[in-house]
Amino acid sequence: MTIKKNLFLICTIAAQKQIKKLINLKKKKKIKLRIYITGGGCSGFQYGFKLDHKKNKDDIIIKNYNNLIIIDSISFQYLLGGTLDFIENLEGTKFIINNPNAKTTCGCGLSFSI
Template sequence: MINNHIKLTKTAIKKIKNLIFDKKNKNLKLRVYILGGGCSGFQYQFTFDEHKNNDDILIKQGDVSIIVDPISFQYLVGGKIDYIENLEGSKFIVKNPNAKNTCGCGLSFNI
């Protein structure tokens, strides 16, 4: 388990807790991963998962855990995950110091 390589804001922790509560399954963790594509090259993806693969990295902060696969982890090291609600909608976003460019929506980036 790693605690300091990817941070969660208080807002993200609260939203993750609320979503897990709504799904009535306290074994769920937020899985964060990177896919190729998007307008800038890579895109962030989020889903809930109760299964951790042997090589996944488990990060606990507050009362929640996130799971990141090792390939995605290398792109996220030093990043911060936040949750925002605005006129465009609501979403988890990543503030990623490794990203050279990001798109306007904040969901894709390149290295």
């Protein structure tokens, strides 16, 4: 487990507030937001988000103000330089990643290719 300062994945204020809100709803301070990438989606890779209390050996922990974000080492390389945001619109509420490493993205913003 490595803890990195917030130079690798920027969090908007909206994302920070939503992470804190979700953790407070669970009433478990040891829970963190896990961001991961899996194969699939319209464009080849898709983003995943879940609350997790488990830290794996190869996980990287990013500190964003008072929030900690967990990213596995494979996903981390695809997220470098990205921005985590949280939006609420007619499509619903969701975390999104603005990823400078993505060559193409799908219309909903949940999948990408490199």
